[in-house]
Amino acid sequence: MKTRLLWGIMFLVLIISSVSQAATEIRIAGFGGNDQNIVEELIARFVETELAAQGVKIIYEPIADDYPRYILNALSAGTAADLFYMDIFWAKNVIKTGAVEPLDSYLQDSAVLSKDDIVTSLLEGFTVDGSLYGIPKDFNSLALFYNKDLFDIAGVEYPNSEDTWESLEQKLEKVVAIDQNFIGMALQPDFARMGALAYANGWEPFVGNETNLLAPEFKEAFAVYTDLKAKGLGLMPADIGQGWGGGAFATGNTATCLEGAWIIGFLRDQAPNLNYDATLLPKSTATGERGNFIFTVAWGINADSQNKELTFKVLEALTSPAAQQWVLERGLAIPSRKSLVDNPYFENETKEAQANKIVFIGAATGQVKPFSFKEYGGKWIDPINAALAEVMSGQSTVEQALATAQKRLDEDVMK
Amino acid sequence: MENKWRFLKEKSAPYLLLTPFVIWFLIFFGYAFIRVLFFSFTDYDLFATPRFVGLSNFQGLFREFLFARALKNSLTYAIIVTTFQTIGALILAVVLNYKIRGIKFFRAAYYMPSVTSSVVITLIFIWLFQRKGVINYLLTLFAQYRLLIWVFLIFFLISQTLLVLKEKWRQRPVSIFEPSYVVLSLLLAVVITFLLKTGGFISILTVQPLETIWLNTRETTPNWAGSLAFPRPLAAIMFLNIWTTIPTFMLLYLAGLQDIPLSLYQAAEVDGASTVQKFWYVTVPQLRHITFLVVTMGLISTLQMFDQVAIIGGQAPQESIITLAYYVYVTMFPRSAIAEVGMASAAALVLAVLTLIIVVIQQRVTGERRYKSE
Numbered sequence: 001m002k003t004r005l006l007w008g009i010m011f012l013v014l015i016i017s018s019v020s021q022a023a024t025e026i027r028i029a030g031f032g033g034n035d036q037n038i039v040e041e042l043i044a045r046f047v048e049t050e051l052a053a054q055g056v057k058i059i060y061e062p063i064a065d066d067y068p069r070y071i072l073n074a075l076s077a078g079t080a081a082d083l084f085y086m087d088i089f090w091a092k093n094v095i096k097t098g099a100v101e102p103l104d105s106y107l108q109d110s111a112v113l114s115k116d117d118i119v120t121s122l123l124e125g126f127t128v129d130g131s132l133y134g135i136p137k138d139f140n141s142l143a144l145f146y147n148k149d150l151f152d153i154a155g156v157e158y159p160n161s162e163d164t165w166e167s168l169e170q171k172l173e174k175v176v177a178i179d180q181n182f183i184g185m186a187l188q189p190d191f192a193r194m195g196a197l198a199y200a201n202g203w204e205p206f207v208g209n210e211t212n213l214l215a216p217e218f219k220e221a222f223a224v225y226t227d228l229k230a231k232g233l234g235l236m237p238a239d240i241g242q243g244w245g246g247g248a249f250a251t252g253n254t255a256t257c258l259e260g261a262w263i264i265g266f267l268r269d270q271a272p273n274l275n276y277d278a279t280l281l282p283k284s285t286a287t288g289e290r291g292n293f294i295f296t297v298a299w300g301i302n303a304d305s306q307n308k309e310l311t312f313k314v315l316e317a318l319t320s321p322a323a324q325q326w327v328l329e330r331g332l333a334i335p336s337r338k339s340l341v342d343n344p345y346f347e348n349e350t351k352e353a354q355a356n357k358i359v360f361i362g363a364a365t366g367q368v369k370p371f372s373f374k375e376y377g378g379k380w381i382d383p384i385n386a387a388l389a390e391v392m393s394g395q396s397t398v399e400q401a402l403a404t405a406q407k408r409l410d411e412d413v414m415k
Numbered sequence: 416m417e418n419k420w421r422f423l424k425e426k427s428a429p430y431l432l433l434t435p436f437v438i439w440f441l442i443f444f445g446y447a448f449i450r451v452l453f454f455s456f457t458d459y460d461l462f463a464t465p466r467f468v469g470l471s472n473f474q475g476l477f478r479e480f481l482f483a484r485a486l487k488n489s490l491t492y493a494i495i496v497t498t499f500q501t502i503g504a505l506i507l508a509v510v511l512n513y514k515i516r517g518i519k520f521f522r523a524a525y526y527m528p529s530v531t532s533s534v535v536i537t538l539i540f541i542w543l544f545q546r547k548g549v550i551n552y553l554l555t556l557f558a559q560y561r562l563l564i565w566v567f568l569i570f571f572l573i574s575q576t577l578l579v580l581k582e583k584w585r586q587r588p589v590s591i592f593e594p595s596y597v598v599l600s601l602l603l604a605v606v607i608t609f610l611l612k613t614g615g616f617i618s619i620l621t622v623q624p625l626e627t628i629w630l631n632t633r634e635t636t637p638n639w640a641g642s643l644a645f646p647r648p649l650a651a652i653m654f655l656n657i658w659t660t661i662p663t664f665m666l667l668y669l670a671g672l673q674d675i676p677l678s679l680y681q682a683a684e685v686d687g688a689s690t691v692q693k694f695w696y697v698t699v700p701q702l703r704h705i706t707f708l709v710v711t712m713g714l715i716s717t718l719q720m721f722d723q724v725a726i727i728g729g730q731a732p733q734e735s736i737i738t739l740a741y742y743v744y745v746t747m748f749p750r751s752a753i754a755e756v757g758m759a760s761a762a763a764l765v766l767a768v769l770t771l772i773i774v775v776i777q778q779r780v781t782g783e784r785r786y787k788s789e
Contacts, residue, residue, distance in 0.1 A: 069748040076461035076754075090752035097462035238631065238730075239546055377751025386732045389631050412480050 024307060025057045026314050029071065029081035032062035034265060038327065039318075045326065047317040056310055075099040075302065082305040083314055086134045088125035088296045088372045095126070095133045101301040102131040106312045113316050118336050121363075125370045126298050134298030135319055138333030140260035141292045141363035142196055143278040143355065144168075150255045154178045159256065159279050165197070165224050166285040168256075172233045175255045183240070184233035186248035186257040187225065189388035191381045192293060192371065193245070193258045197221035199291025199367040200284035206374065211414065213384065213406045220286065222388070222398060229392040236392055250274065260295060261333055261359040264352050278355040280362055290366030296336070334360045376413055383408035455760035460753060472761035482762065484734045485742040489718055489766075491645045492738060493773070496653050496660070497713035503661040504709060508668030509698060522669075529662040537726040540655045544629035555625040562617050563608055571604035630731040646735035652723050660716070664709045671705035672698070707781050711774055718770045739766040 030039055043058050051058075061081055063070045068090050074080035075094070086094060094100060107114055115123065118136055126134035146159050154175040159168055172184035187193070195205075203217035212218070228234040237248040245257035250271040257263075258281065267274055283290050299315050301308055317323065324335035329345055334356060346357040362368075373380040386408075387401035396404075455472055457465035476482045511522050528536065543549045557564070578596045582589040589596075611617050628634075629651045635644035645653075675698065683693050699706075721740040728736075733745070739762060747759040 066748070068750060068752040072461060072748065072752050072754055090750070093752045097460065099462060241545060241547070375751060375753060377749065377753075379749060379751055382733060386633070386734075389732070390633060393628050393631060395628070395632060395634060408480070 024055055024310065025059055026083065026307060026311055027059050027061055027081035028314070029061045029063060029074070029084040031067055031085065032064035036060065036062040038330070042318060042323055042326070046320060046323040047314055050317045051310075051313060054310070054313075056314070058314065075304075078304055080302050080304070082302050082307060082311040083299055083318075084302065085137075086126065086298045086300040088294070088298070088370050090372075090377050091126055091134060091298065091300070092128060092372065093375055093377065094300075095128045099303050100133045101303045101305070101308060102133055103135065103301065103312075104131050106308075107132070110312070110316060113319060117338060119338055119341075121294065121368070121370075122296050122298075122336055125296065125372050126300075134300045135315060136296045136298045136336040137319060138324070138327060138336055139294055139296040139363060140262060140333060141294055141359050141368065142193065142258050142260055142281055143358045143362050144256055144281050145249060145259055145263060145276055145278045145355070146256045147249070147252065147254065148275045148277055149252075150175055150182060158277065159282070161280045163279075163282045164285045164288070165282045168282045169228070169231070169233060172228075172255060173231075176233060181253050183235050183248065183254045184256065185228055186237050186242075186245035186254050187229055187234040187392060188245050188258075189236055189385055189392055191384045191388070192295075194222065194225040194384075194388060196258070196281055196291040196293060197225055197284065199293075199369055200281070200287065200289050201291070202287055202289065202367065205369070209414065211380070211406075211409055213387075213402050213409065219398065219402060221284075222391075222402065224285075226388065226391040226398060230394075236389070249276075261356050264355055265330070268352070275351075276355075277351055278358040280358060280365065283366075290362075292362050292366060292368045293371045294363050294368055295371045328356065334363070379413045380409065383413070451760045451763055454756050455764050457757050459756040461756060465757075468757065472757045473765070475758060476761055476765065481734060481737060482742060485737045485739045485762075486765075486769075488645065488649055488737060489720075489739045489769075491643075492649060492653060492720065493714055493717040495645075496656050496717045497710060499653075499657045500660045500664060500713055501706065501709050503657065504664035505668055505699075505702070505706070507661060507665045508672060509694065511665065512669060512672045525665065526662045528659045529666075531659075533659060533722050534726055536659055537655065537723050540651070541630065541727060541730055544651050546626050546628055548629075550629065551625045551627055554627070555622065558622045558625065559619050562620055563612065566611060566617055567604050567608045570607045571600050574600040574603045630727060633732050633735050648727065648731035648735045652720075652727060652736060655723060656717070656720065660713070664713065667705050667709055668702060671702045675701045703781075707778075710777060710781065714773055714777060715770055718766065718773065739769070 028039065028043070030036075039060050043060060047058055048056075067085065068087070071080060071084055071086075071094065075097070076099070080099070086100070113135070115132060119139070122136040122139055123132060126132060126136065144159055148158065151158050151171070154177070156171050156174045159171060163171075176182050176184045198218045198221040201217035201221050203215060203221065205211060213222075229236070235248070237244055240248060240251070242248040242251070245259050246263040246266050247270075248254045249257040249259070249263065250267060252271065252274060267276065281290055281292060299318065301311050301315065305311055319336070321337055321339060324337050324340055325343070325345070327333055328335050328340065328343065335343075341360075345353055346360065347353075383405040387396075387405040390396040391398055391401045454465065456467060456469060458468045458472075459465035507525060511518065511525065545551075575591075575596060578600065579589055579591055579593065582593075608617075628647075630648045632647050634647050636647045636650050637644055679697050679701070680693055683697055688696065719740050720738055721744065724736050724738050724741045725744070728741075737745070743759050743763045743766065746755050746762060748754065
């Protein structure tokens, strides 16, 4: 009788455990749009095959709009996904709330992933008080993309890695002289583009806890960028009804734009026949240096997740060398693994492989800074962007606009 | 005993019927309001335990540049939009109340802006307001043809006046807008303008294409208003909002117009009242209770306007279009991912109190007038 009962209980436990195992779900949250297709395919190719035996079901939850708002709300309400994107732009603010799981102990026990595998400069944006909270999934930097056909028509030498902003301007002048419909450069009124020029001049965004937009290094960079518009060598994408530089570049009338590898997939879809190439950003005329941003997004684990161990396994699979190689070859982003640096893919002669290579090199040459601005985030950037838009639409001079922006920073943002 | 039971049942019935609404109200309004009240006195980021900070959130608000802007923008917006939409709705309703053929079509057509999703309309307007958009194109066209238009209008007026005067001189009863004369004058004006144009006396002016920046600007308009001028992007949103809300309120006025007894108009006609006089002394006073409703609803909805600002958001500098409701939102969910729940709650309360005060003032003013007139 007793043994029967025991057997019965064991049987029940077995059923329950198998049922609950079959129902183990790992939820992943990320951006919508292109990312949805990528991650879903990544999951199908690299994650589900690995974890199928353990009965894990993976659900990707694409967030179409305003991702930071979603993650903040969901984390505080306890409904966030187990594994989620963290943009370097705001990652530290979310990490400081304590809602993200520190990964150090997981990395110690892991056989396939360690801190040393990841490009070192990417980790800083996700490290708080010495602990690592996110594994960068990929990264990006800016490059100068140019339309070869327009330079050929004008008979002008292509932009190259020796160009300074001055010599690039001379080339653009010759291109726009050919046809009044030609646009020299798509000038997004955005610090995420213009800031690279300021860094090249040696400008530091934060000295102590102060930001000085009136420093000569910044002012000069600001003037170079906005003067391109004043000299008729460039237009804001919005002026021709485009939302960003890539959109303007895809029209085929724009000779150059400053974008990252994200433009490659876009151009493949929107302008498959565009004959483009990429080179490093021009050097500062004054210092001869280059500047650039590092944009990166990391995977973070929800501290309240029920299945942290399993989630980490998913993270391992998503950042495995095979998965990253696949992402790279699709022209989507540059892998964050050091071992993929000398990748044979980069030696391909296709325009996409070459552009990826340039973006990759750009992230390690000159004054490169992560695209994150202490705890201020977008509030810090907004006044600068407003100043850029104002000067380029001819409503304000460089001096006035910078004075206003500085005032906004001092009085409202960094008070 | 039986009677008492019935009495109880009768007394409790209304409360029983009200219960579903009261429960809904308590959860989604009462509870939320108390939470907001509590958070407005705390420093809270959605994660750490709220820390009591007294009134410092409110003090902080009034020190903040963006909040001051939001307050000013909201007030200007509410006053201007409410005024124009009330007048516009009244006029449109009176016009659409005429019994002419196909009036139902016009009523439906004019109501379209109100039933279209405001998100869709705002997106269309972003497009229209572009630097090389339709609005700038039409303004440029107007600038080019303004000489022709003036000549046409002047000759039309001259001819119409002469024709009417001639009839009056012959002591015949004639209205200023006698339709046959209007047609005649129009034809005459077109012919004269055409002849002057082909004769080379007047021509289409060559003007620079207008490239007014409607959205991405910090400039203020109108120029003569000094510190009372409002940002141009806000003006664009005002225009958009007036256009979409007029039809809604027009519907209320139309309903009100149906209730005005015909005998009042007949009596006025017997007394020799003109069309304008009938409108002013019969229609407007008879619609006073509708006007009260329209103004109240208009003030509340304009003070809390959010959707159009949120959609235009990225196209215009934040400080130029920010309203109180949008301020609450961006403080709660900033791009830097640090929620300032305390500040946002305090701002939401300020908005609520402000709305209440304005509506009470409006009620006092128009309510008193209504009492006197009766």
